[in-house]
Amino acid sequence: xxxxxxxxxxxxxxxxxxxxxxxTYSDSASNYFPWYKQELGKRPxxxxxxxxxxxxxxxQRIAVTLNKTAKHFSxxxxxxxxxxxxxxxxxxxxxxxxxxxxxxxxxTILTVHP
Amino acid sequence: xxxxxxxxxxQVTQMGQEVILRCVPISNxxxxxxxRQILGQKVEFLVSFYxxxxxxxxxxxxxxxxxxxxxxxxxxxxxxSTKLEDSAMYFCASNGLGNQPQHFGDGTRLSIL
Numbered sequence: 001x002x003x004x005x006x007x008x009x010x011x012x013x014x015x016x017x018x019x020x021x022x023x024t025y026s027d028s029a030s031n032y033f034p035w036y037k038q039e040l041g042k043r044p045x046x047x048x049x050x051x052x053x054x055x056x057x058x059x060q061r062i063a064v065t066l067n068k069t070a071k072h073f074s075x076x077x078x079x080x081x082x083x084x085x086x087x088x089x090x091x092x093x094x095x096x097x098x099x100x101x102x103x104x105x106x107x108t109i110l111t112v113h114p
Numbered sequence: 115x116x117x118x119x120x121x122x123x124x125q126v127t128q129m130g131q132e133v134i135l136r137c138v139p140i141s142n143x144x145x146x147x148x149x150r151q152i153l154g155q156k157v158e159f160l161v162s163f164y165x166x167x168x169x170x171x172x173x174x175x176x177x178x179x180x181x182x183x184x185x186x187x188x189x190x191x192x193x194x195s196t197k198l199e200d201s202a203m204y205f206c207a208s209n210g211l212g213n214q215p216q217h218f219g220d221g222t223r224l225s226i227l
Contacts (some may be wrong), residue, residue: 008201012219042220043218043221044157046216101147102149102157104156104157105156
């Protein structure tokens with residue numbers, strides 16, 4: 001089955017710096033890659049997603065890139081703010097109409113220092 | 115914005131007892147999921163459900179677990195003969211047709227004593 005590896009496990013940056021989190025996946029049939037932000041004790045919240053027919057997607061300070069050949073995708077957060085501090089999970093899915101089950105990475109604890 | 119709702123928020127149960135976790139997916143969604151997250155670990159897929167039947171399940175989802183959609187709004191996860199290692203946060207998620215991502219509920223924290 002699908003295996004998603006995520007790095008780094010922890011990331012500490014100064015406010016205003018950029019943060020990059022990387023994931024690799026094993027199943028070339030995966031075609032949908034969401035990123036979730038999870039604050040302590042809360043639900044995972046979708047922040048951005050990308051499908052396999054697209055190489056890059058941006059939403060304000062957040063961007064995701066996908067390299068299908070290398071089977072890796074990355075989350076980029078620019079101009080980080082203390083409220084960006086949370087655990088970030090990448091995920092992959094083969095889906096179909098439903099996008100199917102999500103296989104998650106291990107998570108990255110991002111800390112943004114004021 | 116519509117949300118997935120889960121009850122209870124916290125369930126404490128003695129080992130060996132049965133528990134039912136409840137979810138109300140977003141009303142026009144057709145695909146439903148249960149995930150679990152052991153403290154400090156990643157989110158793990160348990161089961162997906164569509165058209166009143168299981169569409170996929172993980173190795174975790176053994177005979178101890180079952181899911182049901184008893185009416186038009188609720189989606190439940192039943193865990194029989196609970197074990198200490200069942201202690202985790204259980205998330206329900208749902209999505210609709212087309213290019214729609216999964217939305218998660220706030221979760222039920224299950225503590226087995």
